[in-house]
Amino acid sequence: xxxxxxxxxxxxxxxxxxxxxxxxxxxxxxxxxxxxxxxxxxxxxxxxxxxxxxxxxxxxxxxxxxxxxxxxxxxxxxxxxxxxxxxxxxxxxxxxxxxxxxxxxxxxxxxxxxxxxxxxxxxxxxxxxxxxxxxxxxxxxxxxxxxxxxxxxxxxxxxxxx
Numbered sequence: 001x002x003x004x005x006x007x008x009x010x011x012x013x014x015x016x017x018x019x020x021x022x023x024x025x026x027x028x029x030x031x032x033x034x035x036x037x038x039x040x041x042x043x044x045x046x047x048x049x050x051x052x053x054x055x056x057x058x059x060x061x062x063x064x065x066x067x068x069x070x071x072x073x074x075x076x077x078x079x080x081x082x083x084x085x086x087x088x089x090x091x092x093x094x095x096x097x098x099x100x101x102x103x104x105x106x107x108x109x110x111x112x113x114x115x116x117x118x119x120x121x122x123x124x125x126x127x128x129x130x131x132x133x134x135x136x137x138x139x140x141x142x143x144x145x146x147x148x149x150x151x152x153x154x155x156x157x158x159x160x161x162x
Contacts, residue, residue, distance in 0.1 A: 015088030022089065035087045038095075042084020045099045049077045072108045080104075 023031040057070035080098025083091045097103050 011090075012088075015086075015090055018089045019087070038092045039085050039087070042081045042092075042095055042099075045084070046077055046081025049099060049101075050074060050081075053077060068112075069105075069108060072111065073104055076104045076107060 019031060019035070022034075026034075053070050053074045057067035057074070060067040060070055076098045080095045083095030083098065085095075098107075
């Protein structure tokens, strides 16, 4: 509940304070035009970088690689565009940082370390489920896990007689 309060009340107040301060320095009209410009620029950058990331993910999938990094880049591009769309200097700064490729890759690298520190993965391929140690290379299965999952269809005999 506190996070929701911060997002809906405190952050807009801080953004408004900085917009008023900027308006005092450069004037009201330039401040409004700057806000509109950053929103338009955010949409343009989000679209161009998003399409490039989508093409990169398709190439990785066609090569049989996991598009994990491309998918995360797409998430950061989307978030960056959304931050730029909202008026305010703080959100614009965060949005532009998310749209800078080397900053985005740095953030992705550090967010993946959280998954890597857990050091374990589980995935299903064909009809077998495997588990093993996670690495940055394509994971190789270490041991087979037996499951109680059966693939089949269900027919209600009472419904079919009617």
